[in-house]
Amino acid sequence: MPKTISVGRSIFANNDEVAGENRRRLDTAGVLAINVMASPGAGKTSLILATARALSGRLRCGVVEGDIAGDIDARLAEEAGLPAVQINTGGACHLRAAMLAEALGELPLGQIDLLFIENVGNLVCPAGVLLGERLRVVVSSTPEGHDKPLKYPAAFRQADAVVISKCEIADYVTFDSGTYEAYLRQLSSVVPLFRLSARTGEGMSEWVLWLEEQRRRHGA
């Protein structure tokens, strides 16, 4: 069973200070942490697990799963052989740095190269809250529609990379990739955009190459 941390709302102060401490701790341990943000059901967990499989033998992945309730995602990660911690926010709509600090204490950081921090499913609230990550990745899935960058600009504006997931069903849900990209480019002309399917593997290699490059860039 994965370790589950339940956290109330009251104990947080100075989020950015704690985020800074997390960042130093991760840097010292040589861990590149990635804050993964998306709507509920965008396929964050599937993407993380497929990425870890694709990186197998090259980079060692770990997972922090943020959810309001339940440990279903951390159990999936553990079954896939990854070090995983579940954070239950007890109603809070996003992770905070103190929650990540607690989770880091439960993980074998010396055995992790990439740490995926799966935020609570929410395309709004996590955007402004630093955890201590080096990279912020926004995932949005084709069935959510091509208007997401227009409607949720804050999350996309702050992203270091954007992933369009579930591309294998793009045709069934009449997803217009060009319109999506046009909206995204109004917010950021340079952010890398990956179109992929965690299920079929389509587009995964570009995404994985980018992650390996980021790992080299941020040292360790």
Add this chain to the structure above:
Amino acid sequence: MPKTISVGRSIFANNDEVAGENRRRLDTAGVLAINVMASPGAGKTSLILATARALSGRLRCGVVEGDIAGDIDARLAEEAGLPAVQINTGGACHLRAAMLAEALGELPLGQIDLLFIENVGNLVCPAGVLLGERLRVVVSSTPEGHDKPLKYPAAFRQADAVVISKCEIADYVTFDSGTYEAYLRQLSSVVPLFRLSARTGEGMSEWVLWLEEQRRRHGA
């Protein structure tokens, strides 16, 4: 062009008091208001527009569209011939009663039987915030997965009805309807559950009948 209201965060106090005033105002006008809550891209707008079409000639529908930015949804509603107001929350993750109060002033309430209030796409934060609605409906789409009631219990627990949308692609996204319902029944043994597709019309008639029944129950 639909009317757009932009609202900052600072002007709200006593949300529940304003919600009570909204409710009295809606009751007096004979309007049944429905707060529609869902993840980004769950198909709230498509459901509302398909419902208004199905009710055409029987009940007159109006729409309040809540979004962080953009007026794309209100324009769609206006193009469909519905009275519509767009609220831009300017970053706020859910509607508040004062935002609805402003929107009500822009709508021809005497010509509306059912008012759909489409909340900001967010399965977490709108759950605890009353607007003045008589009914709260949670929509979750098949591509989001069957674990949503487990992961976002607050929204589902407070719902007067739950809609599973995009059922026409359930098979492509390996959605397990039985598991979804089992999770939902742990939260509420009685809440009505509708499985439908706004695109194909499958399941719409039961949903529309329920709305008509609610309209009769709540008088006007």
